[in-house]
Amino acid sequence: MTNATRTASGRRRNEEARLAILTAAYELTAEAGYPDLTVEGIAARAGAGKQTVYRWWPTKADILLEALALKADLKVSTADQGSFRAELDTFLRDSATLLAFPGVVPVLRSLMAEAQRDADFRRRFQDGFLTRRRAALETIVDRAAARGDKPPHLTPDLAADVVFGLVWYRVLATERLLEDEDVTAIRRLLTDRSGKE
C-alpha cells in the first residue's frame, strides 16, 4: 500500500465517519428534540468517539448546521433548465419538499433560536448555512442575468431576501410551510420582467 492510497482511504474513512455523525445528529433531533440532544448521544449513535466529534465541531448546534446545509445542497436543485422561471420554480418546490420532511422544521427552529442566544454561533450559522443557501439561489439569478432572462431590478440579494425571508418567517412564526400557491406567488413576483419604476 502506497502512501497515496493510505491517505486516500484515510480520507474516505474520515468522510464516512463525518457523514455518520451528521446523520446521527439529525436523526436524534428529529426523534427526541434539540434540548435532549448531546454530543455523547451523537457519538454513540454514530459509533464514533466523543473526542472525534469535538475535533470537528465545537457544539451540537454546529453538527446540526452542517447536517442541514448538506441536506439542502442535495435536495434543492440549482441545475440549468434554460429558463429563470423554471429554475426558480424548481428551487422553491424543492425547498417546500425539504421543509415538509420530518424533523427539518424543528431543527431549523432550534438552530435559529440558538443563533439568538449565542452571537458566536450566529456568525458560524451565517457563514455555514445562511450564506451557503443564498449562494445556491445566486447561481440561478446569475445564470439568468448571463442569459438575459433576469428582471431588470432583481438582484441576487433581493431574490435571496425575499425567498429566505419568507421561508424563515413561515418556519419560525407560523404553522404553515410553503404551499403550492406560495411557490406560484413568489415565483410570479420575482420573475415579472416589466421593470417599471
Place this chain on the structure above:
Amino acid sequence: MTNATRTASGRRRNEEARLAILTAAYELTAEAGYPDLTVEGIAARAGAGKQTVYRWWPTKADILLEALALKADLKVSTADQGSFRAELDTFLRDSATLLAFPGVVPVLRSLMAEAQRDADFRRRFQDGFLTRRRAALETIVDRAAARGDKPPHLTPDLAADVVFGLVWYRVLATERLLEDEDVTAIRRLLTDRSGKE
C-alpha cells in the same frame, strides 16, 4: 363622585399602570438584556405590585410582546396618503426607523427565540404581535384595492409575507437592518403593476 366617574378614573389608573409596566419591561430589556429580565424587576421599576403584573400577563415575554406591539402601532403609520406607493414607502421607512431604535432588535430576537422554545407563547406571539402587524399592512393593501391602485396579483398575505419575512430574516439572521436601498427594492417589487403571468 358618581359610579361612572369612579369607573372612568379607575380605568385611567389601570391604563397608566399598564403603560408604566410596558415601559419598564422594554427599558430593562434594552438596558440589561432579556435573560436578566424578571417580573419582580419590572414591577419594581414600574412601581406596581408583582401580583398586578401577573394578573395581566402570564410571563415576562408577554409583557414585552405587548410593549413592542404598542410601539409598532404608534411608530409605523398606515395613514391614507392617496397612493399605495406612498403608503407602502412610509410603512417601510417607519419600520426601518423603529428597527434602528435602541433595544428593538434585541427584544425582537428574544421574543422570537422564546417562541421557538415555548409553543404556547408562540401562539400568543402570533395573535398579539405578528397578526397585528400583518393587519396594519393589510389596511394599506386593502385601501389600494378599493382605490384601484393595487397590482393585480398582490394579495395582503403576499405583501405581509414579503415585508415581514424580510424584516425578521434581517433581524434574526444578519447584522444588517432595513436600509434605504432595501426599502426602495421592496417597494418597487410590490408596487409593480404589470401583472404579467
